[in-house]
Amino acid sequence: MRSGTSPAPNYAEACAAESKKDFIHKLAIALKELRESSVWIRMIVKSELLPEQRLEPLQDECDQLCKIIAKSLVTAKSNQTRRDSISKRE
Template sequence: MKRKYDLEERLIDFVLKIDEIIEQLPNTKLANHIAGQLIRSSTSPALNYGEAQSAESQKDFIHKMQVILKELRETRVCLKIIIKKPLLEDYILLPVLSENEELNAIFAQSIKTAKSNMTK
């Protein structure tokens, strides 16, 4: 039975949404640079989430979750640059930016919870 809420699948879907954005970017120096950054920063959370699931300790788990949050924040900045330039229409970017914000909140809360569980 598939879980209703699967964070790994959500992160993979996020990567695919980012890919759709990357493929629509114009062929300019800035857009190509941002596209490269987006490829790295948006794929990293899904890959690191897989690693976090087999963390060797609570401290290792928190570290991996912090890496995920860092990469999601980098992705957010890239999306904001694309919006501010503007390299694409807002209607293409805003749903993905919203998903990014939700993922940021989920991982920030997970880190907070994991840290508080360490002190118990």
């Protein structure tokens, strides 16, 4: 449960980043925490601590958030690379 509460504050920190590099770093941390949460959910199901049907919506939401954050990271890194190459030409 504790790892599941970490992505939201990490995402909030990314939104308040001091630079694009800082944004990318903090967003990557949020993604790592989401992935950790996904593993914990799967472990809870495998160990039969809670029924799979009860955790299925949570796992689905976690997977969706991972995809969204991962795509945001790809976009942010692409924009950063493009911005860096423009700066070098100037």
